[in-house]
Amino acid sequence: MLKGFREFVLRGNVIDLAVAVVIGAAFTAIVTGLVTGIFNPLISLIFDSSDVAKAGIVLRAASPGHEAVVLAWGAVISAIIQFVLIAAAVYFGLIVPMNYLKKVQLRKKPAEEAPATPALTETELLVQIRDLLKERDPGTPAQ
Structure with missing residues (x-):
């Protein structure tokens, strides 16, 4: 059981996935900094808001027993920008x-893997097998 687990963990795919998660987390921090530091202030300036996440439309003002209901489109725009930046970078x-x-590798493959002999039909292959068996055991009667 532990041997199987060790093989699973040491397989290249799992290690590659772990590296991808770590790099993805670090890259997300970079993109988040870019969005919050550069894009959000520009959007705030355009829409005359102090913070993009707070930008939105007040549907119901705050009252003594209820919180304000705000349609916060600024947070959605910020998340969309972040997604587009990450998707473009990936x-x-x-x-x-x-x-x-892959294209370069596919161009090289056909020249390297040129078939030496043409493919045999099933009948031709069976005839060759029969002939090889006859050579191995010459006492077998021919059919």
Whole structure:
């Protein structure tokens, strides 16, 4: 049981996934800093709000027994910007280079893996097997 677990953990996919999670968390911190430090102030300036997360439409004002109900579209815009930045960075930083490397690798493969002999039909293959068996045991009668 422990041997299977060890093989699972030491398999390349699990280690790659762990590295991806750590790098993803660090990258998320960078993007969050970019959004909160640069984009949110610009959006706040455009919509004349002190904080993008607080930007929104008041549906019901606060009263002595109830909290205010606010349609906070600023937080949604901030999250969308953050998502688009992360998606763009992943696409242009990982997907595009990997697709390029796959194309380069596929161009090299056909030249390296040229088949030496044409593929045999099932009948031809069975005839070859029969002939090899005859050579191995010459006392077998021919059919």
